[in-house]
Amino acid sequence: MLLSLDVADREVVVAGGGxxxxxxxxxxxxxxxxxxxxxxxxxxxxxxxxxxxxxRWERRRVRPEDLDGVWLAIAATDDPDVNLMVxxxxxxxxxxxxxxxxxxxxxARVAAVSRHGDLAVGVVSEGAPDPSRVARVRxxxxxLLDEGQVDLRxxxxxxxxxxxxxxxxxxxxxxxxxxxxxxxxxxVVVTDRLGATGLLAALPETVEVINVGKSxxxxxxxxxxxxxxLVDRARKxxxxxxxxxxxxxxxxxxxxxxxxxxxxxxxxxxxxGITSALSAPALAGIPPTQRxxxxxxxxxxxxxxxxxxxxxxxxxxxTVIVLMGVAALPAFVEAALEEGADPSTPVAxxxxxxxxxxxxxxxxVSDIVRIAGEMAVKPPAVIVIGxxxxxxxxxxxxxxxxxx
Numbered sequence: 001m002l003l004s005l006d007v008a009d010r011e012v013v014v015a016g017g018g019x020x021x022x023x024x025x026x027x028x029x030x031x032x033x034x035x036x037x038x039x040x041x042x043x044x045x046x047x048x049x050x051x052x053x054x055x056r057w058e059r060r061r062v063r064p065e066d067l068d069g070v071w072l073a074i075a076a077t078d079d080p081d082v083n084l085m086v087x088x089x090x091x092x093x094x095x096x097x098x099x100x101x102x103x104x105x106x107x108a109r110v111a112a113v114s115r116h117g118d119l120a121v122g123v124v125s126e127g128a129p130d131p132s133r134v135a136r137v138r139x140x141x142x143x144l145l146d147e148g149q150v151d152l153r154x155x156x157x158x159x160x161x162x163x164x165x166x167x168x169x170x171x172x173x174x175x176x177x178x179x180x181x182x183x184x185x186x187x188v189v190v191t192d193r194l195g196a197t198g199l200l201a202a203l204p205e206t207v208e209v210i211n212v213g214k215s216x217x218x219x220x221x222x223x224x225x226x227x228x229x230l231v232d233r234a235r236k237x238x239x240x241x242x243x244x245x246x247x248x249x250x251x252x253x254x255x256x257x258x259x260x261x262x263x264x265x266x267x268x269x270x271x272x273g274i275t276s277a278l279s280a281p282a283l284a285g286i287p288p289t290q291r292x293x294x295x296x297x298x299x300x301x302x303x304x305x306x307x308x309x310x311x312x313x314x315x316x317x318x319t320v321i322v323l324m325g326v327a328a329l330p331a332f333v334e335a336a337l338e339e340g341a342d343p344s345t346p347v348a349x350x351x352x353x354x355x356x357x358x359x360x361x362x363x364x365v366s367d368i369v370r371i372a373g374e375m376a377v378k379p380p381a382v383i384v385i386g387x388x389x390x391x392x393x394x395x396x397x398x399x400x401x402x403x404x
Contacts, residue, residue, distance in 0.1 A: 004122070005096065005108075007072060008032035015062040015086050016076035017042025020100050022049075024074045027113075029054060038062045039077065064089045072108075076100040114142030116181050119152065121145065148180035151204055153187055153239065160234035162261050163241050164248040166273015167195035169280055171354035175199065179271045187238035190229055194380055195245025195273075208233075223253055227260035234266045247275040251301050251323055275299075277321045280353030280382040284360050286389055293387050294319045302328035302383075306335035315339030319386035326379045329369055336365050336385065346389035350382045362391050 012028050014021050017039035025046060028035050035055040037046055042057060050057035062082070067073050073090045075083035080101040090097030096108045111122030112134045123138045144150050163182050168174035175183075175196050183189070183199060186207055191197060193213025200209055210229060212221040233240045248254030248270055261268035277299045281288055288297040298313040302325025306314070313320050314336040322332060326349075337343065343366035351359045363371040365385070 004120070005072065006031075009034065010071035011036070011069065012072045012074065013038060013062075013066055013070045014074040014076055015039065015066075015082070016074075016078065016100075017046045017057070018076070018078055019043060019045075021074070021076035022046050024076055024098075024100070025049065025055060028074075033072075036066075038066055062086060067093050067095050070095055073097040074100065112138040114138050114145070116142065116145045116152075119145070145184075146177045146181055148184040148199070148202065150184060152181065152184040153204075153207075158237065159267065160237045161239055161267040161269070162230045162234050162257075163239070163269045163271060164254050164257060165241055165243050165271045166247040166252070166275075167197075167199065167243050167245060168274040169246060169276035169354045170194065170196060170352065172196045172198040174274050174279065174354060176271060176273065179273065182271060183241055183243070185239050186241040188233045188240045189243050190226065190233075190240060191243040192245050195243065197243075199243070223256060227257055230257060231260060231264040231266055234261070235264075244273065246277070247273040250275040250277060250299070276353055276380075276382050277323055280350040281321065281348070281384050281388075283353060283358075284348065284350050285393070286348055286350075286384055287393070288319050288321060288384070288388060290388055290393070293393075297321060299323070300325075302326070302332075306332050311335050311339050314341050314385065317341075317387065319384065319388050322383040322385070324379065325383045326372070326377055326381050329372060329383060332383070332385065333365055333369055341365055345385065346387060346391070348384045348389040348391075349377050350384070351377060352380060353382060362389070 007028060008031060010033055012033045012035050014025055014035060014037045017037055021037065021039070022043055022045040025035055025037060037050070037055055037057045038060065040059055040061060046057065049055045067089050073086060073095055075086035075097060077083055083099045083101045087097050087099045098108050111124045113120055113122045121138065121141050123134045125134055145152070165179040165182055167179065188208045188210065189200065189203065190210045190212055191200060203209065212226050230240055230242060242257060244252045244254065246252060254270060258268050258270065278288060289295060294317065297319040298310060299321045300307070300310050302322050305328055310320060325332065336345065343364060345365045347363050347365060347368040349361040349372060351357065361371060361375050361377055
């Protein structure tokens with residue numbers, strides 16, 4: 001029978017201080033156990049954990065009385081005879097025990113575990129122990145869960161909740177592992193027009209998908225209505241995923257949606273995403289900061305226009321990254337020149353980054369408005385103004401490296 005032991009805040013004794021013991025100690029600490037290591041010597045990992053006060057280390061040989069009153073014992077010394085002896089002491093005291101060198105002599109085995117939010121998957125060998133095989137199966141199952149390929153929606157009712165998930169700049173494989181897993185738990189997905197919307201095609205038909213996306217001149221669903229949708233569905237006991245392009249808190253109005261949930265007493269969580277402000281330049285070979293060229297970066301919205309902080313940055317050679325700024329490009333160029341920026345300062349416009357429609361347009365402060373017009377640049381786009389946007393800086397090196 002496969003059981004799960006809750007060791008949180010329980011006393012656990014680990015006999016041994018080597019590499020095997022260290023792995024067990026790490027897993028126990030991750031589960032919240034109070035760990036005592038008993039061993040005359042220990043490796044660097046156990047020694048450091050003890051020096052930080054994460055565990056208690058008694059530098060001596062293990063004794064039978066060490067197992068009195070403990071919840072779990074781990075026999076992980078380098079001597080199989082000592083491990084067997086510890087297992088017998090544990091059996092006499094009716095203490096759960098794992099013998100790391102002999103899976104048949106004790107009352108318990110440690111499963112190879114992968115954790116996915118509030119779900120844990122454990123794999124054990126029922127016959128002769130085979131750790132490599134078990135780990136391979138665990139990793140394969142875990143990968144399916146993390147990639148969102150398994151329906152993780154709850155069957156039994158629970159309190160509704162809202163999770164804001166940043167889906168990244170557009171490519172479906174740039175969502176975080178946690179974001180993909182939570183998407184597989186969704187009863188409802190409230191989605192934007194941009195971001196990794198290709199992920200929606202893999203959702204079960206029973207998942208309600210609500211499109212509240214907007215474009216520069218078309219906002220069909222006002223923000224207050226989006227807030228109401230999130231609260232309404234969560235109050236029905238559903239898991240609501242608010243799938244947002246980029247990162248929820250980078251010009252994504254995520255803060256407003258969190259506040260609406262908090263005011264309505266709805267549990268809410270935020271899963272960060274890869275913002276296009278940094279990922280789009282990176283994929284185009286543009287490092288927003290680079291030693292000797294630019295030590296600072298300012299991210300702003302085209303809707304806000306060239307505010308005083310932006311003007312100061314443009315005038316002092318700081319990398320300025322503008323989101324949603326295609327229409328406002330002339331205003332930013334004018335501000336840069338007014339603040340004394342060199343007219344030859346490089347500018348790059350990155351359209352539809354990470355998608356099949358991706359395009360990069362280069363120019364300078366003096367000519368980028370004309371070039372953008374000739375190239376019919378359209379949103380969504382990320383604009384980078386600064387020396388780091390020089391095409392030869394890194395782009396040539398990255399161009400020679402094929403993308404996976």
